[in-house]
Amino acid sequence: MTQCHQVAPFDYVIFGATGDLTMRKLLPALYYRLTMGQVPDTARIIGTARSPLKRSEYQSRARDALKRFVKSDDFDEDVVDRFLDMVHYVSLDGSKPDSNWDGLREVLSHKAEDHVRVFYYATAPDLYGAISKNLHHEGLITDDSRVVLEKPIGIDLKSADEINEAVGQYFKESYVFRIDHYLGKETVQNVIALRFANPLFEAVWSGEHIESVQITAGELVGVEGRAAYYDNSGALRDMVQNHLLQVLCLVAMEKPDTLQADDVRDAKVAVLKSLVPLDAASLPTSTVRAQYTKGHSKGSTVDGYLDELGHESNTETYVALRAEIDTPRWKNVPFYIRSAKRLKAKVSEIVVTFKPSATKLFPSQPEKNVLVIRIQPDEGISWQFNVKNPMDDEFGLWETTLDVHFEREFSVRYPDAYERLLLDAVRGYPVLFIRRDEVEAAWKWVAPVMEAWSKNEVPMAHYAAGSWGPEEARQMLARDGQVWHEDME
Ligand SMILES: NC(=O)C1=CN([C@@H]2O[C@H](COP(=O)(O)OP(=O)(O)OC[C@H]3O[C@@H](n4cnc5c(N)ncnc54)[C@H](OP(=O)(O)O)[C@@H]3O)[C@@H](O)[C@H]2O)C=CC1
């Protein structure tokens, strides 16, 4: 049973409330937490966007969104009605000082005193500064108002700095909650438990025993309805700069003194700052970028990226990087990171391959131990190790696998990452959000890659939609004597 306590009454003001993210993730997440008793009935969700909608029209959209994105078994008419009673709407252009701020003030004024106020920016990031400024000028930011910033925070270090600076003029850093929804995934948080609650793993978690680490986030889908955004972003900015570097930080960080936000963030930022910079010499062999071409996905023929776009593009839908971390713990251990649209499988996982045993005790060499942490789907952990072959009287070995499937093991529903994060912002619990220096350190590390790619210093490779990616990525690992972990269906 999930342990969760009811949070204080809140007013969640969502900018971008008619958008894809709100409909697909934010409203369903809040609905689920209402079903779990974590959201008090007096809480309010105040959607804002420019579209001129009446409250009832917005409530009707919200109902449609729940119908579509909440599992049918979890869609409970009574709870949906209670949820919709919480939902308000104000038509407002957040970027304009002369917009309908009075409308927002009017709704907020009803329950101002005891409600925690959270502003959620689910718009394009270049509006974050203007929205903050307007909220401030309208006197709507209370002393303990929180602001939740969706990713991406900018498109590079400079723009991230500008956004952070602009928002920081009106919100203290301790009230800024930068979302990285990978940190909201239970299986990502579980990396901390796995590493530091188990002496077995803690003892061997270094380059002394670990040969390599792979971090993969692959998707079956293409760019779907988000081509306009995606083509200005690409896989490196969309997934690596934020989600996958955060995962890498949890895998590689030193043990934090406590699980308080600043201790964990200090440990993570130390990893980001220790990433060996990729330079002109290493970029061609340590980075691969590629676009998908026509292929097959889920039994159907699908177009290539350029055909979907209908124009030329220098944007990658596949990225693979070879990173190293310059700390005593990780000296010379390659961390391979990859992310792509239209891969053969939807899979996010961490694969830790251990060094082979040097023992000469057995007739054959033991296989390497491999730990696979399945972030999603089929959340769980598997561990490949050697046992004695019971049919062999000469101590022959067999490789076998211990496999834990969390949903089966614990009989729990694995919640969507946004559920936890949305209410953590209300609770003022920042450990699963990104501090400003983390965002900046991550942008710094990817900067030379972005620059080299923009100048075509690394050629664009190609892979068929529905495959495991380009040959160039296979070769990158082959040079180290490694192969990608990709035997899952
Ligand atoms: N969709 C997703 O899966 C993810 C999205 N994100 C990020 O979340 C943010 C939103 O994404 P998404 O929902 O997909 O985008 P959409 O384009 O679907 O929605 C944008 C929203 O912003 C509103 N909006 C635009 N301009 C203004 C304005 N001046 N004032 C007030 N509201 C405005 C739009 O409504 P209207 O036109 O009525 O004003 C709409 O509600 C982006 O930063 C995106 O990168 C991050 C991770 C995943």
Ligand SMILES: O=C1O[C@H](COP(=O)(O)O)[C@@H](O)[C@H](O)[C@H]1O
């Ligand atoms: O942030 C993003 O993440 C999703 C993938 O999230 P996941 O939880 O399904 O792994 C990705 O599709 C999207 O392009 C990106 O912006």
